[in-house]
Amino acid sequence: MAEKHESKNSREYKNKVVQTCLLAGKILIENGSELNRVSDTIKRIARNAGLDDLHAYVTITGLMISANDEAGAQISEIEKRNFDLRRIAAVNRLSRQFAAHKISLDRFYSLLKKVEHIGFYYPFWMMLLSAALLSGCITVVFNNDIHDFLITCLVGMLGWWIFHAIVSRVNASFISEFVAAAAIGAMGILAVRFGLGQSTDNIIIGSVMPLVPGVQITNAVRDLITGNLISGPARGIEALICACALGFGVSLSLVWLG
Amino acid sequence: MHLLIVILGVYVATLGFAILINVSPKALNLGGLVGVAGYLVYLAYFTFIGGYVGANVFGAFTIGICGMLAAKYKKMPVIIFNIPALVPLVPGGQAYQVMKYVAMNRPHLAFFYLMQVLMIAGALAMGFLLSELVIQLYNYLKRNLKKEEKAHKRFFFFWFKDVKIIRVQN
Numbered sequence: 001m002a003e004k005h006e007s008k009n010s011r012e013y014k015n016k017v018v019q020t021c022l023l024a025g026k027i028l029i030e031n032g033s034e035l036n037r038v039s040d041t042i043k044r045i046a047r048n049a050g051l052d053d054l055h056a057y058v059t060i061t062g063l064m065i066s067a068n069d070e071a072g073a074q075i076s077e078i079e080k081r082n083f084d085l086r087r088i089a090a091v092n093r094l095s096r097q098f099a100a101h102k103i104s105l106d107r108f109y110s111l112l113k114k115v116e117h118i119g120f121y122y123p124f125w126m127m128l129l130s131a132a133l134l135s136g137c138i139t140v141v142f143n144n145d146i147h148d149f150l151i152t153c154l155v156g157m158l159g160w161w162i163f164h165a166i167v168s169r170v171n172a173s174f175i176s177e178f179v180a181a182a183a184i185g186a187m188g189i190l191a192v193r194f195g196l197g198q199s200t201d202n203i204i205i206g207s208v209m210p211l212v213p214g215v216q217i218t219n220a221v222r223d224l225i226t227g228n229l230i231s232g233p234a235r236g237i238e239a240l241i242c243a244c245a246l247g248f249g250v251s252l253s254l255v256w257l258g
Numbered sequence: 259m260h261l262l263i264v265i266l267g268v269y270v271a272t273l274g275f276a277i278l279i280n281v282s283p284k285a286l287n288l289g290g291l292v293g294v295a296g297y298l299v300y301l302a303y304f305t306f307i308g309g310y311v312g313a314n315v316f317g318a319f320t321i322g323i324c325g326m327l328a329a330k331y332k333k334m335p336v337i338i339f340n341i342p343a344l345v346p347l348v349p350g351g352q353a354y355q356v357m358k359y360v361a362m363n364r365p366h367l368a369f370f371y372l373m374q375v376l377m378i379a380g381a382l383a384m385g386f387l388l389s390e391l392v393i394q395l396y397n398y399l400k401r402n403l404k405k406e407e408k409a410h411k412r413f414f415f416f417w418f419k420d421v422k423i424i425r426v427q428n
Contacts, residue, residue, distance in 0.1 A: 032279075032341075033337060034337075037335075037337070083278075083279040083280075083341070084279060084280045085279050085280055085281050085282075085337065085338050085341065086280045086281070086282060088335060088337060088338075089282060089334055089335055089338060092334075092335045120280050121280055121281075121282060121283060122277050122280070126277060127277060127278060130273065130274035130275075130277035130278055131274065131278060132274075133270050133271070133273075133274045134270075134271050134274030134275055134278070134345075137266075137267040137268070137270045137271040137274070138267075138271055138346075138351075140263065140264075140267045141264055141267040141268055141271065141297075141346060142351065146263070160278075205351045205354065205355075208350075208351075208354050209345075209350060209351070210274075210275070210278060212350030212351070212353060212354055213350065213353065214344075214345070214348030214349055214350030214351075214353065215341055215344055215345070215348055217348070217349060217350075217353060217375065217379045218344060218348055218349075218379050218382045218383060220379070221379040221380055221382070221383040222383045222386060222387075224383075225383050225384070225387060226387075239353070240353075243353040243354060243356065243357050244357050244360075246354050246357060247354055247355075247356065247357020247358045247360065247361055248357060248361050250354070250358055251357075251358050251361035251362050252361075254358075254362070255362075
């Protein structure tokens with residue numbers, strides 16, 4: 001027992017706790033969690049590991065965590081952000097298991113390392129199909145436009161495919177949205193011109209829906225309301241640039257073809 | 259008939275977004291139902307009372323409460339049910355309109371849609387905040403009522419005991 005107590009106060013142990021918190025927070029932010037939940041999870045892990053005075057400064061582009069005086073502060077940077085709720089659920093489950101003392105700290109850390117390589121639940125064709133259905137249904141629900149259902153499905157699917165293909169090959173963030181939106185605009189205009197659809201606007205709004213940053217905008221306001229005065233505006237500006245890329249892409253094709 | 263199509267559309271759209279952001283297959287069905295519930299409340303408020311801000315507040319409120327219940331039932335984080343269910347309400351179309359009109363040099367229309375985006379995003383966030391407030395209040399009240407109930411039981415127990423003793427003595 002005395003040995004265990006000794007090891008809990010050791011520098012390596014505290015360092016490990018800080019690193020675990022850092023990794024968990026990084027995964028949560030990268031996959032689209034709101035920041036309230038991130039700092040909550042970090043504090044909970046630290047408390048369960050027996051480290052009470054741990055301070056975390058969480059922003060959307062990086063996070064700093066310092067334990068008390070012995071283990072110094074550590075920083076982790078966050079470069080890409082997208083939505084992958086499976087990883088958030090995995091971190092949540094691991095954190096709960098750690099709280100219930102089912103897994104040790106070392107095991108927790110190595111499992112968290114594995115979370116970064118978790119794949120998708122669904123095959124690629126199913127994601128294409130869901131992007132298609134999402135676009136078609138949005139057109140029907142928002143604009144009461146049942147006639148354009150099938151063509152919106154097709155355009156939305158192709159648009160998402162282009163977006164996905166560019167995202168997985170090119171490392172620039174807003175180019176993919178821009179190109180996909182330009183392609184969607186061109187396809188919508190051409191579809192109406194060849195008599196496949198009726199309203200260009202409805203087709204474009206529906207097809208752009210899988211790419212549009214609506215949830216990010218809402219998350220930005222949520223962060224702002226809960227008092228994250230640095231991350232809320234940052235997230236909002238990111239969403240705004242994303243919407244900018246989409247809008248400019250569509251209007252490029254509208255100007256050239258329409 | 260029209261309502262049926264809308265409900266089906268919202269359900270499928272929620273499922274589609276949930277698949278795109280990699281939600282576990284076990285949570286798909288419930289997530290779709292939460293989305294339908296939120297959109298129905300939004301639609302009811304919008305048609306019977308009017309005003310999109312209030313409609314969005316109550317829609318997000320419903321999603322928050324239902325998402326919390328679903329999360330408790332499935333033992334998964336709330337965010338899995340909230341984010342896909344938000345898709346039918348979210349101001350994505352308007353955000354795209356803003357940038358389209360900015361690029362096409364019509365600032366008045368762009369400003370109109372920008373105000374809509376801000377109002378809707380704020381309304382959704384307020385709705386979530388309200389639902390969190392209600393859940394916390396409910397938990398607090400439940401805890402306190404339990405304590406009081408225990409106190410009452412003890413009180414009644416002693417009271418009945420006293421009565422019995424008195425009867426025996428009589």
